[in-house]
Amino acid sequence: MKTKVHRMGGPVNRESVVQQVINKITDSIMTGELKPGDKLPTELELIETFGVSRNSLRSALQTLRAYGVIEVRRPEGTFVCDGVSPQVLNPMLYSILLRKSEAAKDVVELRQVIDFGVSKFIVQQGLNSEDQEKLEKKYYELVEAIMTEKYDINQIACLDMEFHSLMAQATNNSMLVMLNEFLLNITSESRYRTIKKIYSENDREYLVKAHRVHLDALEQKEGSNLDDALNFSYYYWKNSYDL
Helix, strand or coil: CCCCCCCCCCCCCCCCHHHHHHHHHHHHHHCCCCCCCCECCCHHHHHHHHCCCHHHHHHHHHHHHHCCCEEEECCCEEEECCCCCHHHHHHHHHHHHHCHHHHHHHHHHHHHHHHHHHHHHHHHHCCCHHHHHHHHHHHHHHHHHHHCCCCCHHHHHHHHHHHHHHHHHCCCCHHHHHHHHHHHHHHHHHHHHHHHHHHHCCCHHHHHHHHHHHHHHHCCCCCCCHHHHHHHHCHHHHHCCCC
16 A cells, blocks of 8 residues: 655755754644654655755654654554653753753742643633542542551652642643643652651641642632642642752
8 A cells, every 4th residue: 555645844944954854744743744643754755855864854753753753663664653752751851950950940830830731721621520520539538648647658649649640631631641740750759858848847737738729729619719729739849949
């Protein structure tokens, strides 16, 4: 069967050739010209389409493979990955870490942007009954773990991250889910430190209240305020970075 050749725009400019090839291929995916699971044209066809050298094309394809956008299936060829990969965010992670002195500040601001964005998205579209039930169930699991006499900080931290994962999933937006998972990964240690600090100050009720007021705001209960709920939830966590 003859492979359909996707044109993916015209030739690229000579400046930043590799990045422009990357941009054209990813744009073709976003616009639906290339769909998850589609086979890319052959190397020679892509070289002709973009008007670039073999080396430039291969560099672009290698980058897209590293990002988890495309995959090579030998001997069939190169295909668009069937699903969003967290690998696409790895370069962002490295750039944050390499900024050293500004890394903690950037992480705090990034969490605020994503948390506010996810939460406001849910409020705007409304929380359906299924997602609400899942969040309430996870909340009570978390409360039980927090209040038990023989508490386990690792378990509490895991339940906290599961609670936030469920919130992101309630948006039904795969990109928000991926961004949230990235955020959870890079803040997992700070979340553990925060919970440990809370217990050292005998303030476990704070953990219960922080999650309750956040969930009340998502459920749009009378008297709840999303901005206040989120700011309250950062009280201990921001201090875990000594900012």
